[in-house]
Amino acid sequence: MSEWIAACAVDDIDPEDVIPFRHDGVDYAVYRSPQGEFFATAGHCTHERMPLCDGLVMDNTIECPKHNGRFDYTTGKAAGAPVLVDLRTFPVKIEDGTVHIGIG
Amino acid sequence: MGTVPGMVVVGGGECGARAAFALREAGWNGPLTLVGAEAVPPYERPPLSKSMMTGPHASAPATICDAEMLRNGGIDFIAGTTATDIDRDNHEVVLAHGRRIAYRRLLVATGATARPLPIPGAAADGVRYLRSHSDALALRDRLRPGARIGVIGGGFIGLELAASATLRGCAVTVVELAPRLMSRGTTPQIAAVVAARHERAGVDVRCGTGVARLERRDGATLLGLTTGETLLCDTVVAGIGAVPETALAHKAGLAVDNGVRVDTRLTTSDPDVFAAGDCCSWPHPLYGGRRIRLESWRNARDQGGAAARNMLGADEPFATVPWFWSDQYDLTLHIAGLPDAATTEVVRRRHDGVEIRFGLGPDGRLLTASAIGTESAAARDIRLAELLIARRATPHPTTLADPTVSLKALLRQEPH
Ligand SMILES: Cc1cc2nc3c(=O)[nH]c(=O)nc-3n(C[C@H](O)[C@H](O)[C@H](O)COP(=O)(O)OP(=O)(O)OC[C@H]3O[C@@H](n4cnc5c(N)ncnc54)[C@H](O)[C@@H]3O)c2cc1C
Ligand code: FES
Secondary structure (H helix, E strand, C coil): CEEEEEEHHHHHHCCCCEEEEEEEEEEEEEEEECCCCEEEEEEEECCCEHHHHHHHEECCCCEEECCCEECCCCCCCCCCCCCCCCEEEEEEEECCCEEEEECC | CCCCCEEEEEECCCCHHHHHHHHHHHHCCCCEEEEEECCCEEEEHHHHCHHHHHHHCCCCECCCHHHHHCCCCCCEEEECCEEEEECCCCEEECCCCCCEEEEEEEEECCEEECCCCCCCCCCCEEEEEECCCCHHHHEEEEECCCCCCCCCECCCHHHHHHHHHHHHHCEEEEEECCCCCCCCCCCCCHHHHHHHHHHCCCCCEEEECEEEEEEEEEEEEEEEECCCEEEEEEEEEEEECCCCCCCHHHHCCEEECCCEECCCCEEECCCCEECHHHEEEEEHHHHHCCEEEECCCHHHHHHHHHHHHHHHCCCCCCCCCCCEEECCCCCEEEEEEHHCCCCCEEEEEECCCCEEEEECCCCEEEEEEEEEEEEEEEEEHHHHHHHHHCCCCCCCHHHHCCCCCCHCCCHHHCCC
């Protein structure tokens, strides 16, 4: 069902970090957890749409750069005020050292 | 009134609203009342000088919580009503209409008001201020293309307004008494970047210049400057700081000291009355117990949350690192910690051109960090610096200056 899009190379993201990815005018945030797993979410915070790629990854959370709203990037769950709406997540698969995200 | 005394919050701003919700989050099930002098539900003030001014249309306030959220939270919100007295002997708050609300614990979150221009006749001469949504609406209307706008005060609010007015096509002059912009709160280098950005946008920035007199002339206002020059303005806005709103606390006999005086638990001189946000001053544990008062959005939120938990007995000291941001044009300025506490500056020049300015104390402790960049470019490093400051880190200046060593790596080396 999903359309798989190559987002970046595995090595483009440091462990416990996030990078931006744009496809078809849509922004995504692609994460690498401290354990080395990859995840993808919508690129903007659900509060005031700040780009999450400028935020801080700590363990499984991404903290928004503007008002420090926090999400669990592995599930998209919003941690509470100021962020009340969960973040959309996308499936991820790794093939030949490339991170692919499933959209649509 | 026959009801059991509950938790009462006076002041429906950022801090009061957050506190009300935090009381519920922390498990308070009893009566909960939020009293606000403004007629509208709690709203965000930061957009007032930014998107509210530059947006294509006059807009409603950016609400923090609407009527439904307040209802769902079981918060009895009494809008458009000033609390006039605290009857501490009877544990009751007295409202303007004479109604009394019994409290078990009370939070004073009355915020601040714009500092009035200390020039005789300034009010009569049409000087405007920017603190509330209604101030913003009135001002917005006057930012027509070509309008001559005089901004008195080169602090954050004045400069944000100058940027917004310029983006709306106004001819803006900023008059600042100090030798540089934002002298309270930023380093000279960052102030210089901001000044250059304003000048590039066409703003006439005049530092070291005060306003000696004001005069109405043909529907405009003539500013007589301390340099002897005069300036004719269609609209004059004063952004010369804010004064804490302490009238209620003062009348109730609570200690006031550059704001309602509270301890590290945000308790006033009365153990059942707390204060938080722009209205209070407290001894900051990270800065040797120095008594400070902040006018900062995040501080208001965080203190509201901490005060709520302490009202329920958490006994939590408030030691959150001060943090502030300001948006002007495409630039965002971030400041963590207290810039004036530092004695040594260390600069990290990142490969993307962003400079992070750290300030260390005489003992080598990191006390502050600030940066300016486009949008949120500097946000993450400032956030990491904030975490380092909170842990009382003493990073080596050479490492701190080295952009190849990530601040996160430095943080990992710190004991918790
Ligand atoms: C134009 C503008 C731009 C800003 N931009 C930024 C920014 O970019 N970054 C940043 O960090 N901070 C910014 N701030 C500061 C930030 O908005 C404040 O720090 C924050 O609003 C403080 O919250 P507070 O709840 O303590 O006070 P307030 O927001 O002032 O709220 C206090 C409320 O209490 C009410 N009140 C007072 N007395 C009584 C009484 N006796 N009875 C009932 N109600 C009462 C007042 O009417 C008011 O509604 C800005 C402020 C302004 C005005
Ligand atoms: S924009 Fe993300 S928390 Fe506000």
